[in-house]
Amino acid sequence: MKISFTKRQYISLSSVVFMLALWKILSMHFDSDFILPTPEKTLATTLGLFGDSKFLIIVGSTVLRGLAGFILSAIMGLIIGIIAGINSSFNAFLRPILVTIRSTPIIALILLALIWLNPSLVPVFIAMLTMFPFICTNVIDGIKSIDPDLTSMAKFYKINRNKIIREVYIPAILPFIISGASSAMGIGWRAIITGEVLSQPKYGIGTVMQGAQTFLNVDAVIAWTILAVLISYGFEKAIRWSERKLIVWRF
Amino acid sequence: MSLEIKGLYKKFDEVSLYSDFNIGFPEGTITCILGPSGCGKTTLLNIIGNIIKPDKGELLGFEGKAISYIFQDPRLLPWKTVKGNIGFVMSKDIPAAERQKKVNQFIHLVELDDFTGYYPSKLSGGMRQRVSIARAFAYPSDIILMDEPLKGLDIKLKLNLIKTFSQIWQTDKRTVIFVTHDVDEALLLGDDIIVLSQAPVKISTRKKVEVPVTDRSLDSDYLKQLKRCLLEVLGN
Numbered sequence: 289m290k291i292s293f294t295k296r297q298y299i300s301l302s303s304v305v306f307m308l309a310l311w312k313i314l315s316m317h318f319d320s321d322f323i324l325p326t327p328e329k330t331l332a333t334t335l336g337l338f339g340d341s342k343f344l345i346i347v348g349s350t351v352l353r354g355l356a357g358f359i360l361s362a363i364m365g366l367i368i369g370i371i372a373g374i375n376s377s378f379n380a381f382l383r384p385i386l387v388t389i390r391s392t393p394i395i396a397l398i399l400l401a402l403i404w405l406n407p408s409l410v411p412v413f414i415a416m417l418t419m420f421p422f423i424c425t426n427v428i429d430g431i432k433s434i435d436p437d438l439t440s441m442a443k444f445y446k447i448n449r450n451k452i453i454r455e456v457y458i459p460a461i462l463p464f465i466i467s468g469a470s471s472a473m474g475i476g477w478r479a480i481i482t483g484e485v486l487s488q489p490k491y492g493i494g495t496v497m498q499g500a501q502t503f504l505n506v507d508a509v510i511a512w513t514i515l516a517v518l519i520s521y522g523f524e525k526a527i528r529w530s531e532r533k534l535i536v537w538r539f
Numbered sequence: 540m541s542l543e544i545k546g547l548y549k550k551f552d553e554v555s556l557y558s559d560f561n562i563g564f565p566e567g568t569i570t571c572i573l574g575p576s577g578c579g580k581t582t583l584l585n586i587i588g589n590i591i592k593p594d595k596g597e598l599l600g601f602e603g604k605a606i607s608y609i610f611q612d613p614r615l616l617p618w619k620t621v622k623g624n625i626g627f628v629m630s631k632d633i634p635a636a637e638r639q640k641k642v643n644q645f646i647h648l649v650e651l652d653d654f655t656g657y658y659p660s661k662l663s664g665g666m667r668q669r670v671s672i673a674r675a676f677a678y679p680s681d682i683i684l685m686d687e688p689l690k691g692l693d694i695k696l697k698l699n700l701i702k703t704f705s706q707i708w709q710t711d712k713r714t715v716i717f718v719t720h721d722v723d724e725a726l727l728l729g730d731d732i733i734v735l736s737q738a739p740v741k742i743s744t745r746k747k748v749e750v751p752v753t754d755r756s757l758d759s760d761y762l763k764q765l766k767r768c769l770l771e772v773l774g775n
Contacts, residue, residue: 437610437614440590444588444590447627447628455619455627536658537619
């Protein structure tokens with residue numbers, strides 16, 4: 289099989305090589321594993337993580353928290369977003385709430401959640417709060433973008449309300465939901481790990497990162513970070529894949 | 540049998556669009572309504588379609604009649620294929636197999652057999668309007684309302700669509716009310732041509748076209764003479 293690269297892929301690849309080279313130079317300059325381990329050592333540590341007996345449960349716990357937060361925020365965002373998209377008074381009522389949630393520093397939310405909730409619930413709660421405004425806002429924008437000519441056509445043809453919601457509204461807002469999900473995942477993922485670092489649930493990537501930091505295992509901190517980035521990248525890819533499958537009419 | 544509107548009154552922003560207006564549409568024929576832009580032709584269709592309410596007036600013979608529409612813009616759902624868009628307006632009460640058969644039948648009549656699985660974004664403007672025509676006929680209506688569906692299309696495409704439309708129309712001769720500002724379109728499609736005046740709207744003239752809709756040519760002396768007469772009334 290012949291793999292061919294486009295010019296843009298070459299440029300992206302050179303950017304990765306640049307980051308690795310910079311990392312290598314800096315690690316040689318500091319010459320200390322406690323400050324910055326070499327890329328090779330970190331790679332070895334990263335690969336070593338897969339052999340860890342608790343690896344699956346640690347990663348699985350974090351991923352499940354992410355999914356739980358995402359599903360909860362998607363359901364809430366969809367329902368509240370549809371209502372706000374249809375009813376402008378409710379939208380006016382909702383806007384300041386969304387702006388407040390969005391502008392509150394994540395760390396402040398975590399500190400409050402730590403006081404109110406069981407530590408294992410904190411990351412899910414934080415993920416939900418950070419993702420919800422993105423999904424909700426996108427659903428509202430999606431509803432507003434619906435071509436009134438299409439809904440009037442459906443009404444002219446006496447199509448019932450349920451069918452209009454199912455076959456006109458939902459497909460019209462689907463691209464907005466997916467783009468909202470993509471931004472939500474990007475920010476939500478970081479929020480979950482921050483939440484885990486501070487709330488220290490029994491298993492979680494944030495928990496082990498905090499442990500590694502305490503013992504100055506810098507290579508382990510970076511290794512888990514790389515893993516977190518890879519998982520986040522995997523989710524982004526999954527969202528893009530589902531976009532191509534669900535919004536086939538656009539491609 | 541005839542469909543009639545009697546004593547119609549409709550005001551917009553204190554401007555009286557219709558004031559004691561009366562008009563009739565013979566059933567099973569194509570009535571073309573010609574008139575200057577903004578004279579209230581679309582308003583009349585919206586009143587017939589029960590989309591806007593008249594201030595006063597009676598609509599006789601329209602009760603319980605199903606209506607389908609062909610709009611200026613085809614108004615197709617971008618996420619549905621040709622087949623899906625036509626099937627969209629058909630009730631789930633019709634058995635699936637029958638629905639499918641009907642959809643296919645009209646796709647065939649508008650000559651889009653090779654495009655059934657295409658999304659609107661992949662179709663040309665003329666093809667999209669064909670889907671809209673097929674949708675209007677596939678819907679089990681008694682009346683078809685058309686609001687300048689050929690506006691903005693080039694002359695070749697226009698003639699093509701008129702031919703397709705008249706061929707399908709021949710199959711069950713539904714009552715058609717067709718609004719346009721283009722005299723040629725009216726001459727090629729209308730059994731009756733009604734010219735409306737500026738507001739408050741009155742009927743300036745009403746002409747019958749005595750040639751079958753499938754046999755008309757704009758080059759014929761009969762239509763040329765009729766055209767001159769209509770243009771005179773329209774003030775061109």
